[in-house]
Structures are given as structure tokens and as C-alpha cells.
Amino acid sequence: MPTDSTPDPFDELFQRIRQTLGELTPEPLLNRIRPVVEGFFESFQLVPQKDFQTHLRNLARLESTVSELEARIRKLEADRSEQDS
Numbered sequence: 001m002p003t004d005s006t007p008d009p010f011d012e013l014f015q016r017i018r019q020t021l022g023e024l025t026p027e028p029l030l031n032r033i034r035p036v037v038e039g040f041f042e043s044f045q046l047v048p049q050k051d052f053q054t055h056l057r058n059l060a061r062l063e064s065t066v067s068e069l070e071a072r073i074r075k076l077e078a079d080r081s082e083q084d085s
Contacts, residue, residue, distance in 0.1 A: 009046070010038055
């Protein structure tokens with residue numbers, strides 16, 4: 001759901017449709033289509049592309065950190081096994 005500072009994506013979408021189609025699509029038809037489109041997209045968790053890319057970068061860094069930590073654990077366990085032998 002958009003915040004006060006974030007434009008409503010549906011308003012933006014329908015504004016673009018109005019600009020593209022001009023007089024070809026009457027306003028009552030757009031008013032009837034809007035709830036259908038909104039209902040369809042409610043089943044998805046949509047985020048802005050910029051936020052999505054940021055989350056992907058953070059996830060990649062976390063995966064790298066986890067891999068490094070797992071390697072350190074394996075090395076420590078191997079060193080401990082050698083000491084116990």
C-alpha cells in the first residue's frame with residue numbers, strides 16, 4: 001500500500017492508460033476495470049525495482065558471509081580433530 005509520499009501505482013497506471021488511449025476509452029469503462037486490476041495485483045507482493053535490487057545485493061552479501069563462516073567452522077573443526085588425535 002503506498003504511503004503519503006509514494007504515488008499510488010494504480011493511479012499512475014490508469015493515468016498512463018488515459019494518456020495512451022485518449023478518448024478511445026471512456027472514463028466509466030476505466031472505473032469498472034480498475035477494481036479488477038487492483039484485485040488481480042493484490043495476489044502479488046510487488047515492490048519497486050530499486051528496492052528489489054537492493055534486497056538482492058544484501059542477500060548476496062549475506063550468502064557470502066554465511067559461506068565464509070561455514071568455511072571457518074569447517075577449518076576450526078578440522079583443526080580440533082587434529083589436536084584430539
